[in-house]
Amino acid sequence: xxxxxxxxxxxxxxxxxxxxxxxxxxxxxxxxxxxxxxxxxxxxxxxxxxxxxxxxxxxxxxxxxxxxxxxxxxxxxxxxxxxxxxxxxxxxxxxxxxxxxxxxxxxxxxxxxxxxxxxxxxxxxxxxxxxxxxxxxxxxxxxxxxxxxxxxxxxxxxxxxxxxxxxxxxxxxxxxxxxxxxxxxxxxxxxxxxxxxxxxxxxxxxxxxxxxxxxxxxxx
Numbered sequence: 001x002x003x004x005x006x007x008x009x010x011x012x013x014x015x016x017x018x019x020x021x022x023x024x025x026x027x028x029x030x031x032x033x034x035x036x037x038x039x040x041x042x043x044x045x046x047x048x049x050x051x052x053x054x055x056x057x058x059x060x061x062x063x064x065x066x067x068x069x070x071x072x073x074x075x076x077x078x079x080x081x082x083x084x085x086x087x088x089x090x091x092x093x094x095x096x097x098x099x100x101x102x103x104x105x106x107x108x109x110x111x112x113x114x115x116x117x118x119x120x121x122x123x124x125x126x127x128x129x130x131x132x133x134x135x136x137x138x139x140x141x142x143x144x145x146x147x148x149x150x151x152x153x154x155x156x157x158x159x160x161x162x163x164x165x166x167x168x169x170x171x172x173x174x175x176x177x178x179x180x181x182x183x184x185x186x187x188x189x190x191x192x193x194x195x196x197x198x199x200x201x202x203x204x205x206x207x208x209x210x211x212x213x214x215x216x217x218x219x220x
Contacts, residue, residue, distance in 0.1 A: 002029040003121045006043055008066070009055040009083060010035050014106060018053060018083070021110045028117060037066025041073060049078050050121050053104065056084045056091045064091065067098040071202070079120045079203075087131055093139040101205050102127030123203055129171025132205070136212035136219035148214035155198035162216075164191040169208045169217045 005022055007015045007030060015033050022028045031047045034040060038061040040052060052070070056063040067080050082095045082103040092103050101123070104116045119127050126132060141148070157165065160181075167177045174192065178185045192204065201207040211217040 002027050003051060003117060004029050004031045004047070004049045005117060006030075006032045006034070006040070006047060006049040006052045006078070008034045008037060008040055008052060008058075008063075010058045011055070014055070014083070018113065021113050022117060024110075025114055028114065037061035037063055037069075040066045040070055044070060044074055044078060051079045051081055051117055053081045053083050053117070054100075056082050056089070056095055056103075062091070063100070064095045064098050067095055067100050071099045079123065081116060081120045081127075088134065088138065090139045093135040096132065096135070096205060096209055099202055099206060101203055103131075124175075125173040126168060126171045126204055126208055129169070129208075132208065133169070133212070133219045136209065140209075140213050140219060142215075142219075144215070145213040148210055151199060151210060152214035152216050155195075157195065157198060161191055161195050161198070164188065165195050165207060165211055166217055168192065168195070168204050169211050 005028060007018050009015050019030045022030050031049055032043050034043055036058050037054065044052065054063045054066060063082050071077050080100040082092060082100045083106055084092050084103055085106050087105055101120045102116060104113060116127055119125055164177060167180060172180065174185050174188045178188045196207055199207050199210050201210060212219045
């Protein structure tokens with residue numbers, strides 16, 4: 001089954017460019033387009049895409065609010081890939097905090113666009129971990145978020161789960177973590193699932209953001 005994608009951007013040329021790149025792949029299908037975040041929820045309910053590639057800045061409803069609304073109102077929501085002009089942008093970090101699974105630069109090469117969609121759809125690696133770390137260092141609370149610290153304390157991660165979370169923050173995939181810890185990939189998947197459940201995180205991106213904001217992992 002192909003990875004299905006909904007494109008959301010107020011610039012028709014951007015949507016056309018993304019569609020051309022993604023539609024050329026045999027394992028990716030663009031199932032719809034929208035020009036504003038306000039149209040996302042009804043289209044997601046109608047089309048059930050695997051991934052929403054969404055501009056972070058739009059005139060009526062931006063990508064941050066659209067992400068919050070989507071995750072709040074749609075059961076089994078799709079992965080959300082924020083599309084942005086600037087990498088080091090507070091809007092991008094706010095979108096990740098709101099629940100987006102990763103971000104993609106509009107100037108990215110076609111191969112990078114395809115890789116980002118596939119990686120976000122799979123959910124087993126952190127997209128652009130160094131950039132997420134940089135964003136957390138600049139726009140996060142530097143480990144001083146009381147709610148994030150309290151949530152991390154309540155999670156009471158085991159020593160192995162804590163080790164897995166640190167490796168997730170470095171961007172290692174499940175297979176890479178398994179190789180590092182000399183365990184099977186199914187064991188790693190179990191640890192990752194436990195970490196997400198204990199932190200109340202939707203995916204590894206939100207778990208890593210929580211790790212940075214709680215001070216569990218230093219973003220520097």
